Amino acid sequence: MPIPHSGPRGSPETDVWQAVPASIIAAATLDPARTPTVRPLIEIDICSDDSKDIGELTTTPIVADCILRMSNTSFSHQDCRPAMTPAQHSLQKIVVLDSHTAGEPTRCVLSGGPDLGAGPLAKRLERLRTEHDHLRRAILCEPRGSDVIVGAWILPPDTPDCAAAVIFFNNAGYLGMCGHGTIGVAVTLAHLGRITPGAHRIQTPVGIVRVQLDSPNTATIENIPAYRHIANARVHVPQFGEIIGDVAWGGNWFFLIKDHPFDLRLENVDQLTDFTWAVRNALTSAEITGANRAEIDHIELFSDPLDPANHSRNFVLCPGKAYDRSPCGTGTSAKMACLIADGKLAPGETWRQEGILGTVFEGRVRMEGKQVIPSITGSAFVTAESTLLYDPTDPFRDGIG
Numbered sequence: 001m002p003i004p005h006s007g008p009r010g011s012p013e014t015d016v017w018q019a020v021p022a023s024i025i026a027a028a029t030l031d032p033a034r035t036p037t038v039r040p041l042i043e044i045d046i047c048s049d050d051s052k053d054i055g056e057l058t059t060t061p062i063v064a065d066c067i068l069r070m071s072n073t074s075f076s077h078q079d080c081r082p083a084m085t086p087a088q089h090s091l092q093k094i095v096v097l098d099s100h101t102a103g104e105p106t107r108c109v110l111s112g113g114p115d116l117g118a119g120p121l122a123k124r125l126e127r128l129r130t131e132h133d134h135l136r137r138a139i140l141c142e143p144r145g146s147d148v149i150v151g152a153w154i155l156p157p158d159t160p161d162c163a164a165a166v167i168f169f170n171n172a173g174y175l176g177m178c179g180h181g182t183i184g185v186a187v188t189l190a191h192l193g194r195i196t197p198g199a200h201r202i203q204t205p206v207g208i209v210r211v212q213l214d215s216p217n218t219a220t221i222e223n224i225p226a227y228r229h230i231a232n233a234r235v236h237v238p239q240f241g242e243i244i245g246d247v248a249w250g251g252n253w254f255f256l257i258k259d260h261p262f263d264l265r266l267e268n269v270d271q272l273t274d275f276t277w278a279v280r281n282a283l284t285s286a287e288i289t290g291a292n293r294a295e296i297d298h299i300e301l302f303s304d305p306l307d308p309a310n311h312s313r314n315f316v317l318c319p320g321k322a323y324d325r326s327p328c329g330t331g332t333s334a335k336m337a338c339l340i341a342d343g344k345l346a347p348g349e350t351w352r353q354e355g356i357l358g359t360v361f362e363g364r365v366r367m368e369g370k371q372v373i374p375s376i377t378g379s380a381f382v383t384a385e386s387t388l389l390y391d392p393t394d395p396f397r398d399g400i401g
């Protein structure tokens with residue numbers, strides 16, 4: 001049913017109708033001061049039992065959550081809802097909470113997804129991957145999302161003492177672990193009142209990650225063990241020649257390159273993306289992989305930091321060709337494993353990794369026998385609480401791409 005933006009409609013003929021998002025109604029009802037201001041439009045009453053003037057309404061074109069009849073008499077907005085079409089009746093509603101960690105977005109899926117059962121997390125991930133993968137694309141890809149967002153499906157844990165289980169995903173598939181994402185999940189759980197500052201455990205498909213929520217916006221995550229798999233691997237990259245890098249695991253597989261001709265600045269992002277994408281393809285062609293022939297799907301470049309307070313600057317290409325806006329938690333873990341292997345970092349020493357936006361993750365490692373256990377500290381901020389609508393009749397319901 002088309003939604004009218006304004007004009008005479010209904011009865012009496014003199015009433016004026018305006019499409020209004022529920023948030024405006026809620027804001028006006030609860031707190032008139034929060035109502036968006038563009039220009040005075042009309043005085044309206046929201047509820048007969050608790051009348052308040054909105055006074056001003058936005059005239060920006062908006063998608064309506066309901067149609068509000070505006071007159072000097074009083075109405076409840078439910079009275080004005082148009083009858084739903086059959087498609088609207090079957091809309092799937094997926095509740096998400098968005099945040100960013102050092103600039104890199106995380107979309108936590110809170111409810112509205114399919115029932116993945118109560119078994120081990122690995123089985124639930126398999127069910128998501130094989131039976132409901134369209135929802136991954138629906139939630140993250142355009143037109144609802146973008147290539148940049150990392151998804152974090154929040155689920156009940158299947159091991160004791162965990163605050164939550166989480167499955168990370170992106171525009172290209174599923175991630176074993178995600179450092180910025182885990183910090184985003186911790187801050188999101190705090191925003192929801194599900195955890196308070198202190199120590200927590202979060203289950204991921206690759207193991208349990210310990211989280212210390214330092215404040216409502218800052219968390220330290222203790223990652224799963226990281227290690228260097230190959231030092232100084234050589235790969236021929238068409239148009240760029242021979243490139244040397246380390247293959248390391250930090251929760252995802254990375255190829256870490258120190259020697260390259262590029263200036264790691266935001267304005268060079270297209271060039272950096274072209275180069276790292278070419279490296280990734282060259283690694284695949286040359287069959288250079290992580291352990292158990294795992295694909296190396298993250299490429300990380302390093303340079304000196306711009307800020308002398310930091311130790312290094314990086315650029316990280318993610319599997320779906322977007323670059324990490326943050327300094328990359330798993331990439332920083334892989335880097336620290338290489339530094340430990342080279343004797344260039346001592347356990348307990350701080351490593352300040354600057355990302356392409358200039359934001360910083362503070363890393364440290366502790367040793368458990370020969371295992372390198374990295375921890376990463378960073379800050380995240382909640383940016384949106386939303387309900388995604390999945391309409392089975394929408395040709396782009398499963399995302400673009």
Ligand code: PYC
Binds near residue numbers: 178
């Ligand atoms: O922070 O680990 C990370 C990460 C992986 C991909 C994007 N961010």
